[in-house]
Amino acid sequence: MTKKLFLLLALMFLASSILCAAPGTPGNPTDNGHWVPISAGFSMAIASGLCGLAQSKAIASSVEGMARNPGAAGAIRLALILGLIFIESLSLYTLVIVFAKVS
Amino acid sequence: MEKELWITKIFNDQLADPANSLLGLAGMHAEKRPWADFVTMQILVAAIIVVLFAILRPRLNVDKPGKLQHCFEVIFDFVHGQADEQIGHDGPKYIAFCGTLFIFILFMNLIGIVPGLESPTMTPSVPAGCAIATFLYYNIVGIAAVGPLKYAGHFVGPVPLMAPLMVPIEIASHLGRPLSLTIRLFANMFAGEKVTMVFMGLVALGVPALFMGLHVFVGILQAYVFMVLTMMYVGAGVAQEH
Numbered sequence: 001m002t003k004k005l006f007l008l009l010a011l012m013f014l015a016s017s018i019l020c021a022a023p024g025t026p027g028n029p030t031d032n033g034h035w036v037p038i039s040a041g042f043s044m045a046i047a048s049g050l051c052g053l054a055q056s057k058a059i060a061s062s063v064e065g066m067a068r069n070p071g072a073a074g075a076i077r078l079a080l081i082l083g084l085i086f087i088e089s090l091s092l093y094t095l096v097i098v099f100a101k102v103s
Numbered sequence: 104m105e106k107e108l109w110i111t112k113i114f115n116d117q118l119a120d121p122a123n124s125l126l127g128l129a130g131m132h133a134e135k136r137p138w139a140d141f142v143t144m145q146i147l148v149a150a151i152i153v154v155l156f157a158i159l160r161p162r163l164n165v166d167k168p169g170k171l172q173h174c175f176e177v178i179f180d181f182v183h184g185q186a187d188e189q190i191g192h193d194g195p196k197y198i199a200f201c202g203t204l205f206i207f208i209l210f211m212n213l214i215g216i217v218p219g220l221e222s223p224t225m226t227p228s229v230p231a232g233c234a235i236a237t238f239l240y241y242n243i244v245g246i247a248a249v250g251p252l253k254y255a256g257h258f259v260g261p262v263p264l265m266a267p268l269m270v271p272i273e274i275a276s277h278l279g280r281p282l283s284l285t286i287r288l289f290a291n292m293f294a295g296e297k298v299t300m301v302f303m304g305l306v307a308l309g310v311p312a313l314f315m316g317l318h319v320f321v322g323i324l325q326a327y328v329f330m331v332l333t334m335m336y337v338g339a340g341v342a343q344e345h
Contacts, residue, residue, distance in 0.1 A: 086328075096290045
């Protein structure tokens, strides 16, 4: 209980550094848009990572279905490709925002 | 000053004045080089498709089908099968628009592979135009098939009591359809080209060719996905309870 309390207090203390990001304080990095490329990199990485996880779930279940029922392999393959396309486009939406924001 | 394709250069050198008068008709002021890359590439793609079908039509023969006829029979059976699956019984009525959309987007996606030419779907305007055409088409066709009252009944949802909740959700989802169609096609084509270019700057010749192959595959599938989504929206619009 005490350990959790101290952990919480330590996290809140660290979080107070967000006051540096208030607009108008000297040395605020967001004023010149310096964070745009960094956040673009992070957001694209998160989008690609989650897209990879989702596609791996789709492929795993479709391969298992094809193994259980080889006769339905054609239909399963069609559904797999269609599903992969849709998941891929979700991570490409993030790429569009990156290209729109990063000049 | 952006670099132009050689086709756009020819259009701008010879046909700048007709383009500027067209712009004047639409209320926009004249520019020095009015033809954009994606406009001339769309015209080229349309011309290629027209020439291809003009070559095909005289060679159609019921008794002795030739190779070109076999190719197009495969494409037509594919589109027809998808229409039957997505739209149901009246599917073939809507093949004209959906099939044309499929072939047009397919050729537009693939023409970017040819060196010296560029996919018009790489600019956001072209997929936006196709998506707006799809939006207008499935709404008009839905209203024509079931009547305006029953079509508006789609927005209310299954239980009329939930209408105040369902109508804003349905309107938002309908408005989101052309947006997602546009961004899906544009982002896939744009990202494919950018990735190939980036890798061409980084690695030797073999690896960018792999990415270009992926780009071709993705281009074909994105044309198919656009068509299938159009058919799904048309199918949802003309659905009638029997």
